Amino acid sequence: MSSTSSPAAVRRVLVVGAGLTGSLCACLLRRKFQDKVHIVVWDKARGAGGRMSTFRPPDPSSSSSSHSADLGAQYISATREYARSHHSFYSELLAAGVLRPLDCAVEGLRRRDGGADYVAPLGMSGVVKHFLRESGADVFLEHHVTALSRRGASWEVRRKDGAGRQFDSVVLTVPVPQILQLRGDLEDVVSVQQKALLSDVSYSSRFALALFFAPGVDVGVPWALRYYNDGDDDDADLKVVCYAAVEPRKRGTEDDAGRGPSLVVHTGVPFGKRHLERDVEEVQPVILREVRRLIPALPQPIGIKCHKWRYSQVVSAVAGRPGHMVLSERPLLVCAGDAFTHSNFDGCLTSALSVLAVFKDVM
Structure with a gap:
């Protein structure tokens, strides 16, 4: 044989x-x-994305009328060097409509190196889902x-x-x-x-809060993205909030019919470290009070989502x-x-x- x-x-x-x-x-x-x-x-987790997860309103009845919110990564910044060396990946994501250039001002951002910034029109988890689809992998959540x-x-x-x-x-x-x-x-x-x-x-830790609003509601601020402080000085945790963004202004999809805006805020690193072992339910009111102080004209949300990032960003690699x-x-x-x-x-x-x-x- x-x-x-x-x-x-x-x-x-x-x-x-x-x-x-x-x-x-x-x-x-x-x-x-x-x-x-x-x-x-x-x-x-129950969904793909990791620290690039995109969240829907916690109340199913409001999910169809409110924009989703990126509670982790907010936008992608490419240095000039990476824009060249990783050009094929950026071109792929742009051609697929997964990314688009960030075309609004970022208030309070001091350092710019001349690179390029991108946002995800359908949420940051769309970047992860794109590559998962391309992989043909069997994904089990x-x-x-x-x-x-x-x-x-x-x-x-x-x-x-x-x-x-x-x-x-x-x-x-x-x-x-x-x-x-x-x-x-x-x-x-x-x-x-x-x-x-x-x-x-070692990693930094932080909390992220998303407020979801009904269609046609004015969030009460003129900007799309704003940094409130440097986030790492000794008394930064007294400020609680270090960053805020308005979806869909950030994504450039503000004209989407029938979708209400959402407001995302991130706490500073010292605040996250101080309250890391507390339950999200305990910390949420503290953050919400600070948001209302910073934005006096803030309307009543129809949904709230608070998330704790125990491992937010790498401090020591x-x-x-x-x-x-x-x-x-x-x-x-x-x-x-x-x-x-x-x-x-x-x-x-x-x-x-x-x-x-x-x-x-x-x-």
Whole structure:
């Protein structure tokens, strides 16, 4: 009986985290390796986006009449250097209508480097969803990863509900503290030096509040985006609010018929740190009082959403900003994200590109 060569096995790849880095990793792997990979994305949240999530009003009856609100990333700023090196990605998003140039003034923003700013007309989560669609990945939400265990040449990844599944390669794109909390064989895999580097990563924390209004309501301010303070001086937490934006003015979609505006505010970093362990329900009235003080003409909202970002932006990244960290070569386990670069679109893209380079070496 003659023998024939069998086709190479399809590599099963799990990306943990449906945020920007995770979606970019999935997309880049698909574009490079096509049908040589079966990509699965798990995220513990109920929606994709991570820190680029876009929220609807909490009251279903008002969701059809109010604009959505970006409670995480507000807009994308590209330096001149990144605008050149990542030109193809920006062009792709602009051509798809996922991004458009920010064409309104940003009050109180002191530093400008001559780069370009972009907003997402349908919300920042649209950027993540675009790359997830391009990846063709099987996306599973409310899949909270708790443990990774080696099973021969594979990783068995277990979820909070006790279910598990095996993969040939795993990419972790969740915040570093959540990586360090994973159980199973991770403790044996991570070297002493790697653990020290990961343990030194730190994040800022903040609260974000969205107020949703009925169609035709005037929010009570003339601007689209405004910074209220620098956010990091010793008494900045007394000011509570450091940033505010009016949707849809920010997105350039103010003429959308039948959609009421929404107002988004972010607290300063010191305020977020001081109140980090308090429940959102306790902190929301404090923020709301300050918003009403800052905007005396603020109308009554028809919906309110307050969110706590325990891991908002990276304050201290992994030394050297390597883009990723390989925790295990066989089976492959790599972690990535803004903790290995810096907290913005280009930082996440740089990290994802470095992950792609790792897969090129092992595929």
